[in-house]
Amino acid sequence: MKKAQFLTPVVTAFDENANLDVKGNQAIxxxxxxxxxxxxxVMGSTGEFFAMSMEQKKQLIDIAVSYIxxxxxxxxxxxxxxxxxxxxLSNYAAKAGADAVMIISPYYFSMNPGDIEKWYGDIASQVNSDIYIYNFPDRxxxxxxxxxxxxxxRQHKNIVGYKDTVEALGHTRALIELTKADFPDFVMLSGYDENLAHVLLSGGNGCIGGLSNLAPETFSAWVKAINEQxxxxxxxxxxxxxxxxxLYTINTPFIPVMKKAMILRGVPIQEKCIEFSPITAEQTAKVTAIMKKANLL
Structure with a gap:
């Protein structure tokens, strides 16, 4: 079994005017x-990238890369x-010092396999960075x-990994089985927190999951247990x-739930999301109950 890893698709902290909260992001x-x-x-789906301007995205890259x-x-x-x-944006991140970029394909219009391949191929041939493909068909x-x-x-050596945000583990397993013979170092990561161990047992590498924003120590301990068998x-x-x-079931989207939960744990950020409202008092009570049951409060 490969060594496990868990990465956090980090939330983005904003002030009341939807500007980047530098100290808040650094605290996260x-x-x-x-x-x-x-x-x-930085700037995965949980990070509200879809609502940010190009200027904000570049500013956040500078904040994150320099602080991390x-x-x-x-x-x-x-x-x-x-x-x-x-x-x-990818080359900006590479020049700033990011370790890799993660690229979701265009949303709104569905794309056929040939167009998907061309889209990623055109990008990979121009980007000076390692690339992770981000597959999220529901979006x-x-x-x-x-x-x-x-x-x-087979065409682009800088495509080194893949985040598979699908509930059906069989999809991720098929990716692993098809690529591992020729590309044993290709990194396969689940997009669902609960699938970490399943992906490792199937020959993958780990997970990029949003719950680790709240309880990173839980997920790092889980990784340690897997690596120690x-x-x-x-x-x-x-x-x-x-x-x-x-926690994922309390509100759609999930992001306001996560920000409230992190605040309850003492992370000094505001609830502000660019396009989404804070959760209600009733929803907050549900969050609190789950956190207390998990000994996070």
Whole structure:
């Protein structure tokens, strides 16, 4: 079994005017680093990248890369609606010192396999960075198939990993099985927290999961148990994470729930999201109950 890793798709802290909260974001990064997380993914879906201007995105890249300072891995989500903007932001992140970029394909219009392959290929040929493909068919309307992925790997050495945000583990397993013979170092990561151990047992590498914003120490301990092959501890943390998964059901989208939960744990940020309202008092009570049950309060 490969060595496990868990990365956090970090929330983005804003002030009441929807400007970046520099100290708030730095506090979040420190919370995650001290919690033992393996890496931080800036501007993933949980980071509200879709609501940020290009100027804000570049500002956040500078804040994150300089503060994290290679203490843990720092990936940056750079997927935009066009190849040109994606290349621009990806190369900005690379020049700033990010360890890799994570690129979601365009959303709104579904894309056929040939267009998906061309889109990623055009980007990979112009980006000076390691690239992680981000597959999230529930949001993009299309799936980046194992076959397309394998063809991209054969053409572009800087495509080094893949985040698979699908509930069906069989999809991730098919990706692993199709690519591992020719590309044994290709990094396969789940997008669902609870699937960490399952992905490792199937030959993958780990997870990028939003719950680690709240409890990084839980996920770093789970990674440690997996790497030490401590079956009792693995089961213990699997059950803890299974219980925490209920947080995802409280509100759509999940981001305001996570910000409120982090505030309840003492992370000094505001609830502000660019496009989403704070959760209600009733929802906050549900969050509090789950956190108390998980000994997070």
């Amino acid at each position: 990064y420190e919370h995650l680093i001290q919690g033992g997380i393996d890496g931080i993914v 300072n290679h203490r843990v891995k720092c990936f940056v989500g750079t997927g935009c609606m066009t190849v040109q903007e994606t290349v621009e 993009t309307g299309h799936d980046i198939s194992p076959e397309v992925t394998l063809r991209l790997l 401590d079956l009792c501890k693995i089961e213990e943390y699997q059950r803890k994470v299974n219980a925490l998964m209920e």
